[in-house]
Amino acid sequence: MKPTAKRAALDAWFAAADELLEEQRRHSISPSTVAPGPGAHRECSARLWEIEDGLATVLERLLLDPGRWILIFEHGANTARYVQFIAFEDGSLVAETVSNHFLSDDSRWAPESEAALRTLGWSDPEAPRSPNWLVVWPTRSPSIAEITALIVATLRRVLALGDRDRVTVKLHSSPRRGGTPASETPLADNRAHPDVHSAEPTPPPMTALDRFRWGDEPWADYYRSLFPGHTHPRNNFDAWKYSTTAVNVARALWGARERALRQWERDHGVDRGPWPVDHPPVVLWLPYIARGACLNCTWIGGDAADLRRAGRSARNHSISKGDDPMVVRDLRVPISERGGAADEPLGEKWV
Numbered sequence: 001m002k003p004t005a006k007r008a009a010l011d012a013w014f015a016a017a018d019e020l021l022e023e024q025r026r027h028s029i030s031p032s033t034v035a036p037g038p039g040a041h042r043e044c045s046a047r048l049w050e051i052e053d054g055l056a057t058v059l060e061r062l063l064l065d066p067g068r069w070i071l072i073f074e075h076g077a078n079t080a081r082y083v084q085f086i087a088f089e090d091g092s093l094v095a096e097t098v099s100n101h102f103l104s105d106d107s108r109w110a111p112e113s114e115a116a117l118r119t120l121g122w123s124d125p126e127a128p129r130s131p132n133w134l135v136v137w138p139t140r141s142p143s144i145a146e147i148t149a150l151i152v153a154t155l156r157r158v159l160a161l162g163d164r165d166r167v168t169v170k171l172h173s174s175p176r177r178g179g180t181p182a183s184e185t186p187l188a189d190n191r192a193h194p195d196v197h198s199a200e201p202t203p204p205p206m207t208a209l210d211r212f213r214w215g216d217e218p219w220a221d222y223y224r225s226l227f228p229g230h231t232h233p234r235n236n237f238d239a240w241k242y243s244t245t246a247v248n249v250a251r252a253l254w255g256a257r258e259r260a261l262r263q264w265e266r267d268h269g270v271d272r273g274p275w276p277v278d279h280p281p282v283v284l285w286l287p288y289i290a291r292g293a294c295l296n297c298t299w300i301g302g303d304a305a306d307l308r309r310a311g312r313s314a315r316n317h318s319i320s321k322g323d324d325p326m327v328v329r330d331l332r333v334p335i336s337e338r339g340g341a342a343d344e345p346l347g348e349k350w351v
Contacts, residue, residue, distance in 0.1 A: 042170070042171045043168065043169065043170045043171075044168075044169050045076065045166050045167070045168055045169070046166070046167055046169055047163065047164050047165065047166060047167070048155060048156070048161045048162060048163050048164070048165050048167055049163040049164070051073065051152070051155065051167055051169070052148075052152045055148045055151060055152065056144050056145070056148045058071070059071075059085075059087070059093075059144050059147060059148065060144055062085075062087040063087050063091045063093065063142070063144075064091075065087075066089055067089060067173050067174075068086065068087070068088055068089050068173065068174040069085075069086070069087045069171065069172070069173055069174065070084065070085065070086055070087075070170075070171070070172040070173075070174055071084065071085045071087065071169070071170070071171050072084040072085075072168075072169070072170040072171075072172075073151070073155065073167050073168070073169060074167065074168040074170070075159050075161065075167070075168075076165060076166030076167055076168055077165075077166075078107060079168065080098065080102070080103055080104065080107045081097075081098055081103070081107060081159055082097065082098055083095065083096070083097045083151055083154055083155065083159075084096050084097075086174070088180040088181065088182070089180070090140050090180050090182050091139070091140040091141060091142065091182065092137060092138055092139060092140060092142065092180045092181040092182035093136075093137045093142050093147065093181070094134070094135070094136050094137070094181060095134070095135045095136075095137075095147065095150070095151065096132040096133060096134055096135075097117065097122065097132060097133045097154060097158070098132055098133075099125035099131060099132045099133050100114075100125075101125060101131040101132070102131070102132070109158075113158050116157050116158050117133050117154070117158055118248070119252070120150060120153055120154060120157070120158075121135060121150060121248060121249075121252070121286075122134065122135055122154075122248075123135065123136075123248055135150065136181050137181065138181035138182050139181075139182055140182045155167070218254060218258075219250045219251050219253070219254035219255075220250075221298035221300075222250045222253055222254050222257075222298065222300055223246065223247065223250035225298075225299075225300055226246070226249065226250060226253075226300065227242060227246045227250070229242070230242040230246065249286070252286055253284050253286065253291065253293070253300065256284045256285070256286070256336040256337060257282065257284055257293050257295070257336065259336050260282040260284075260295060260334050260336035261295045263334060263336075264280055264282075264295050264334075272296070276327055276331070277318055277323040277324070277327055277328055277331065278296055278318075278321060278322065278323055279294045279295070279296045279297060279299075279317060279318040279321040279323055280294065280295040280296060280318070280331070281293075281294065281295075281311065281314030281315050281317065281318050281328065281331065281333045282294070282295055282314060282333060282334055282335075282336055283307055283310045283311050283314060283333055283334070283335045283336070283351055284300070284310075284336055285307065285310075285335050285336065285337045286337075289303055290303070290306065290307050290309070290310035291303065291310055291313075292310045292311065292312070292313035292314030292315075292316075292317060293314060294314065294317055294318070294321075297321075299317055301313040301314065301317070307335060307351050308351050310351075311333040311351035314333055315328050315329065315331070315333065332351075333351050335351060
């Protein structure tokens with residue numbers, strides 16, 4: 001497609017979103033304080049490349065608007081499969097994709113598709129309270145780049161859409177108010193928008209804190225290190241977040257570490273005595289998050305701005321444990337990404 005035609009297609013999509021936002025501003029300053037006006041719904045069709053190029057811009061506009069907005073992407077050939085957002089009035093956001101609880105036999109996700117959703121970072125559905133696959137950004141300034149990457153990857157890898165496949169885009173304003181993921185008030189009284197299966201999920205009631213004190217799981221040390229607040233969640237929503245999204249992050253990072261360990265053992269042997277260092281460094285890479293880690297102990301570093309910085313933190317850990325600095329500095333530190341079987345080779349990715 002020529003650049004001018006591509007730009008025109010994107011402009012048409014932006015214009016549709018802007019028109020709806022402007023109509024709602026005329027109807028009320030915030031469309032969630034009263035019933036929506038007559039133009040509270042827009043629907044159009046766009047190709048996947050248009051969605052990918054324009055999603056970040058549309059999300060920014062919705063998150064900056066004072067209303068509560070629902071944005072839905074439906075598979076053009078199978079409208080039972082969809083990805084949707086609620087962009088809350090304070091800037092926080094919830095994303096969902098439909099689960100097998102709502103899909104007919106001929107549309108159900110295969111086990112491979114469900115595995116891909118977990119790999120991408122979606123939390124498993126937990127009927128009846130959270131019957132869809134879910135990701136929550138409980139912050140007033142979520143990462144637009146992270147959200148866009150997750151949704152585009154889901155549309156491509158799970159819904160199996162290509163650049164020129166048609167996607168039905170639906171945009172609503174929601175008249176509802178109440179707790180948001182970023183507020184101190186739990187999402188206790190919200191109910192799903194009538195046009196959305198479960199877009200405003202209610203977290204489970206807070207139970208005994210033992211539920212959040214992970215013990216024998218192999219990833220438990222990562223969980224405790226990364227989420228120290230799990231022992232004293234401030235409210236129901238925090239408790240829910242710690243038992244879903246936080247668990248998925250810890251598991252994904254540990255899985256990446258185990259893949260790297262298997263690769264190291266193939267290269268250097270299972271017997272640790274002859275290893276060139278006692279604490280081999282590794283970089284764990286989840287999209288947009290890099291952390292240094294160790295292949296001997298359960299140390300894990302903080303978020304790094306880039307892969308090289310994470311690599312330096314991992315090398316520094318090895319040296320702090322007594323490994324020879326000259327040997328450590330000569331090592332190629334492997335980058336282990338989220339996903340893949342534990343025994344699958346990493347490929348040639350190093351820092």
